[in-house]
Amino acid sequence: MSTALKDMIRNPTVAELELVARYAALKADPRRERLFEAFAQTGLPHRRIEDWRWSDFKAAVTALDLPATPPAADPLATDGVATLKFTPQGYTAPASLPPGLRLLAKDEVQAMSGAEDAPLGALAAALSGAKNAPATLMAEVTGETPVRLHMVFSGPGAINAARVVFLLRPGAQLEVSESHLGGAAFSTALVEYTLQQGARLSRIVYQRGGKTEAQAITALIHQDADAETKQTVLAFGARVARIETRLVHQETSSHATLNAAYLAGDGYHIDFTSHVRHGARACITRQVTKGAVLDGGRGVFQGKFHVPRNAGQQTDASMQHNALLLEDGAEVFAKPELEILADDVQCAHGNTSGALDQNQLFYLRQRGIPLEKARALLTEAFIAEALEDAGDHEEALRAEAQAWLSEVRPAPRSRMLSSMRWQTRCAPLMPTCIAASTRWQTRRPKLSKLPAKTCAHS
Amino acid sequence: MLKIQNLSATVGEGEAAKTIINGLSLEVPAGEVHAIMGPNGAGKSTLSYVLTGRDGYEVTGGNATLDGQDILAMEPEDRASAGLFLSFQYPVEIPGVPVMTFVRTAMNAQRKARGEPEISAPDYLKKSREVAKMLNLDADMLKRPVNVGFSGGEKKRLEIYQMLMLEPRFMVLDETDSGLDIDALRTVAEGVNALRAPERGMLVITHYQRLLDYIKPDKVHVLAKGRIIKTGGPELALRLEKEGYDGVLAEAV
Numbered sequence: 001m002s003t004a005l006k007d008m009i010r011n012p013t014v015a016e017l018e019l020v021a022r023y024a025a026l027k028a029d030p031r032r033e034r035l036f037e038a039f040a041q042t043g044l045p046h047r048r049i050e051d052w053r054w055s056d057f058k059a060a061v062t063a064l065d066l067p068a069t070p071p072a073a074d075p076l077a078t079d080g081v082a083t084l085k086f087t088p089q090g091y092t093a094p095a096s097l098p099p100g101l102r103l104l105a106k107d108e109v110q111a112m113s114g115a116e117d118a119p120l121g122a123l124a125a126a127l128s129g130a131k132n133a134p135a136t137l138m139a140e141v142t143g144e145t146p147v148r149l150h151m152v153f154s155g156p157g158a159i160n161a162a163r164v165v166f167l168l169r170p171g172a173q174l175e176v177s178e179s180h181l182g183g184a185a186f187s188t189a190l191v192e193y194t195l196q197q198g199a200r201l202s203r204i205v206y207q208r209g210g211k212t213e214a215q216a217i218t219a220l221i222h223q224d225a226d227a228e229t230k231q232t233v234l235a236f237g238a239r240v241a242r243i244e245t246r247l248v249h250q251e252t253s254s255h256a257t258l259n260a261a262y263l264a265g266d267g268y269h270i271d272f273t274s275h276v277r278h279g280a281r282a283c284i285t286r287q288v289t290k291g292a293v294l295d296g297g298r299g300v301f302q303g304k305f306h307v308p309r310n311a312g313q314q315t316d317a318s319m320q321h322n323a324l325l326l327e328d329g330a331e332v333f334a335k336p337e338l339e340i341l342a343d344d345v346q347c348a349h350g351n352t353s354g355a356l357d358q359n360q361l362f363y364l365r366q367r368g369i370p371l372e373k374a375r376a377l378l379t380e381a382f383i384a385e386a387l388e389d390a391g392d393h394e395e396a397l398r399a400e401a402q403a404w405l406s407e408v409r410p411a412p413r414s415r416m417l418s419s420m421r422w423q424t425r426c427a428p429l430m431p432t433c434i435a436a437s438t439r440w441q442t443r444r445p446k447l448s449k450l451p452a453k454t455c456a457h458s
Numbered sequence: 459m460l461k462i463q464n465l466s467a468t469v470g471e472g473e474a475a476k477t478i479i480n481g482l483s484l485e486v487p488a489g490e491v492h493a494i495m496g497p498n499g500a501g502k503s504t505l506s507y508v509l510t511g512r513d514g515y516e517v518t519g520g521n522a523t524l525d526g527q528d529i530l531a532m533e534p535e536d537r538a539s540a541g542l543f544l545s546f547q548y549p550v551e552i553p554g555v556p557v558m559t560f561v562r563t564a565m566n567a568q569r570k571a572r573g574e575p576e577i578s579a580p581d582y583l584k585k586s587r588e589v590a591k592m593l594n595l596d597a598d599m600l601k602r603p604v605n606v607g608f609s610g611g612e613k614k615r616l617e618i619y620q621m622l623m624l625e626p627r628f629m630v631l632d633e634t635d636s637g638l639d640i641d642a643l644r645t646v647a648e649g650v651n652a653l654r655a656p657e658r659g660m661l662v663i664t665h666y667q668r669l670l671d672y673i674k675p676d677k678v679h680v681l682a683k684g685r686i687i688k689t690g691g692p693e694l695a696l697r698l699e700k701e702g703y704d705g706v707l708a709e710a711v
Contacts, residue, residue, distance in 0.1 A: 358513060359550050360550055360551075360552055362512050362513065362534060362550075363546070363549075363550040363552065364552070364560075364564070365511075365533070365534040365535045365538070366510050366511075366512075366534055366535075366537075366538055366543075366544050366546075367538055367560070367561075367564035367567075367568075367620065367624065368535050368538035368539050368564045368565075368567045368568035368571065368624070369535060369563055369564050369567045370533075370535045370567060371533070371535065373563070373567060374535075377555060377559075377560075377563065378552070378555070380554075381552065381553060381554025381555045381603075382554065384554045385554070
């Protein structure tokens with residue numbers, strides 16, 4: 001079997017052969033095989049695959065024995081909150097769990113919906129069950145009181161592949177924080193959340209990887225009627241890091257808020273990819289992504305709303321991505337996509353990239369605030385909107401952003417003033433959305449000159 | 459105190475560079491308030507930006523010193539720490555940064571640059587309350603992001619609030635009267651006058667004589683085509699109001 005699978009990956013790299021070997025060493029299971037097949041169709045995703053064109057894992061994960069950097073510190077750890085830990089050596093859970101939370105360590109691999117659309121998520125599922133980790137870790141949340149849980153994914157080791165499947169029973173509430181701290185050469189985590197009627201999920205994600213590491217975090221969220229998800233992510237990237245959220249509104253009146261902020265320094269790459277399917281009437285999605293990038297850093301935003309013809313009527317959805325290029329040599333790639341087939345919807349999207357406003361910088365400096373401090377203050381204010389729904393964790397996340405900004409070395413003035421590279425593509429696929437027609441931007445307009453585009457269908 | 463000698467400056471780059479300040483000389487001794495009046499395009503705002511170090515202007519000749527210190531060689535933030543303050547004609551909106559955070563950060567940055575200890579939170583709040591009361595500023599306004607959603611008058615009052623908090627040694631007021639109704643003008647002038655002191659100086663840039671009824675200048679200069687063409691006492695402002703710039707300019711040439 002291993003030979004057949006090896007053949008499925010065209011020109012496998014050393015790292016891919018190692019992944020095949022790790023898979024082959026696990027207990028055979030037809031579901032596991034299907035999951036690995038879903039991964040093997042693409043192998044480690046690379047730039048010739050449309051969805052991965054800006055985030056090339058094949059090129060980044062050359063070998064799995066790279067000396068990894070120590071894991072980052074965990075700003076979300078809170079005393080008294082139950083913590084699950086996922087490391088390359090397996091998983092640990094606390095002896096006592098909060099009321100309303102039940103863990104089930106299953107020996108069988110559970111199927112994953114849409115595995116082909118998320119090859120690194122499928123890989124995480126196919127490789128889970130090694131060492132002392134269960135093949136599938138399931139978590140059931142019940143009751144009226146909010147359940148708090150913290151999860152840490154960190155090295156050291158070669159591969160950290162982890163999967164956890166949450167089921168939120170009707171009306172249940174889960175407040176979960178996830179810290180993805182790197183430390184392994186390659187980490188891939190798959191986290192699934194199914195929200196039954198009226199269930200509420202608050203998900204806070206902190207990602208920070210090393211300069212030699214590759215990290216993939218895939219979340220699959222399914223929402224029944226009146227369910228609500230509030231997600232806030234703060235990411236600093238890695239050699240390559242991808243945070244992917246695939247959310248399905250599968251019954252009426254479900255509500256999702258997907259916010260994210262990223263800060264990418266020299267040598268760091270951070271990719272936010274989201275796919276939201278409005279598969280039921282009158283569902284709401286609010287998405288705000290804000291980022292700032294330095295010379296040698298790279299930010300990627302790929303957001304897609306899919307609104308089917310009949311099911312998606314009365315959809316109310318908005319998507320916003322704003323990036324600051326703090327220095328020449330910073331790169332941001334953005335592809336907001338609205339695929340709207342229903343005719344009674346409200347959908348809006350706005351996408352901007354630009355430098356800090358020179359008028360604002362001068363105003364702060366005229367009051368005596370040094371250039372670097374002024375830049376940090378304005379950048380923090382710029383990304384703050386994306387963090388303001390993080391509840392109890394907002395302060396910790398802002399402190400992390402502040403600390404990063406205060407460490408940014410002074411940029412020579414010439415680097416701040418010359419032109420910057422960026423590109424973006426807006427691709428609404430419906431003819432009725434032609435007002436915001438598909439176009440490539442090759443020049444850098446000022447932030448204020450690129451207004452949010454609104455496509456309203458009624 | 460402020461001494462400008464034969465100053466020339468251009469705006470724009472390369473071929474497009476245009477001379478706006480053209481051999482300007484001016485001296486404001488400590489303790490005095492001077493007014494600069496002049497028609498549109500005379501270079502009034504450019505002068506304020508050149509003095510404070512905004513990007514996009516190039517000094518091509520002459521010099522400017524504050525108490526003997528060459529300010530033109532300094533970064534904008536260092537000029538501010540040296541005591542130079544500009545009340546902007548068009549105050550800038552800073553979304554996401556509350557007034558309190560902004561002014562306190564500025565105050566402590568200046569103190570740090572001067573080697574002074576930071577202001578404590580209670581001391582800051584006490585001072586802020588006094589200043590806000592004097593300017594009829596709502597306490598809620600100081601919690602909002604700088605200038606965002608403020609009316610024209612509120613923005614100008616916030617400039618004066620910052621001035622009173624930072625207590626600069628030399629102030630440049632660029633058309634602080636524009637956009638103010640008569641009551642707001644009186645309040646703003648009261649704030650400005652509160653800072654008049656033997657060790658401080660002030661340059662008040664304005665189109666209209668009206669402001670000078672409230673902020674009485676020691677001298678009035680007329681700026682045209684990038685230089686001072688006439689200097690006089692407060693009566694010069696009244697003459698300008700009556701005869702217009704054309705009359706005074708014709709006589710000067």
